[in-house]
Amino acid sequence: MTKDDQAAEQIAMRGLLGEVTADLGVPLARGWEEAFWAVPRHRFLPDRVWLGDGLDSRDRSTDPSGWLSAAYADDSVVTQINDGHDPGEDEPWPSSSASAPSIVFRMLDMLDVKRGHRVLEVGTGTGWNAGLLAHRLGAESVTTVEVDPVLAVQAALNLKKVGLEPEVIGGDGAAGYVASAPYDRIIATCSVREVPRAWVDQARSGGVILTPWESPWVCYGLVRLVVDAEGLASGWFHPHSAFMLMRNQRTDLRIFRDVVRDDHQPDESSTTLPPSAVAGDDWAAQFAIGLQTQDVWRTWHDDPDVDGVSSRLWLATTDATSWAAVDWDGRSNDRFTVWQYGPRRLWNEVEAAHAWWHNVGRPGPERFGLTVKTDGTHAPWLDRPDQMVSRTG
Known part of the structure; x- marks a missing residue:
């Protein structure tokens, strides 16, 4: 790598850090800023990425400056299309992505991790999010699960190249990973329409589950649940974010x-x-x-x-x-x-x-909450758990 390349990367990283700070409204906590510099985002992206709804590609070999700009824009980049298969004559569609850095750090802040916490991440993707967690907590405290075996292998390689080796598991993240349970924190980087019961069962009492949320109507929001000693998980929705749906909850309907x-x-x-x-x-x-x-x-x-x-x-x-x-x-x-x-x-x-x-006053997501009961049923509510949101159908 030339000095010019290193300088370009440093400038791009400083620019992104400024954008993330502006989006969050406060500077990154010291531990996350240290992780930001120690675990560079571009080290986790493939040589070809896609941008926007049109899936315009940026190739590192033919357009290095465009690729680096994509790596350090405060925006998501698609890192895989069509589950890794050649779309051929079919329409290309995004199947994995690296989330916008501002939402990555917003979620990490909401996760409220402490030294000594064990964390399960569902949806390894490129491995960047797992790398940030591993740098902050120690690799031995982080387990990450990826359903796509090719992505899982590549993420492990990406992590190793920056000197981090958290436990990377190839498998269905909806099942969690019981061998390393219980967890103090569980974070998903894919959206769900139902919170898997396995996550609740594998969380400690007082543990936090943070996941993007979507309904068939709209992909929007986060939900942060706290698990109690009886296995009930309850908490508030938050605005922000639109993530790809967990693969085993997809519906392919036209x-x-x-x-x-x-x-x-x-x-x-x-x-x-x-x-x-x-x-x-x-x-x-x-x-x-x-x-x-x-x-x-x-x-x-x-x-x-x-x-x-x-x-x-x-x-x-x-x-x-x-x-x-x-x-x-x-x-x-x-x-x-x-x-x-x-x-x-x-x-x-x-x-x-x-x-x-x-x-009821046109409430936003932040006035709604969700309770996942011990039988796995989901009960959304407005303002407090006893004010249930009724289903229309």
């Missing part, structure tokens, strides 16, 4: 392939609630609707080949038995056509969920 059929005869009605109010840029509304509908997902269809329709919001259940569509003609802002099919009236459910959210 409207025209899996849900809508030519012989379906939907019922027609109308609504004054704009589709954008429930599936637009209001993340608080989307989060609340997702907690209530639980198994309803949605997708936009812009400029469908339908006379008089400018855009269409599709809704469907994850079991593909019910669906709805809400059409906007591109002109009216107070009347939208609704089509519904199946045993459930999904748009009615979404309208009711939105009305409830509006009537």
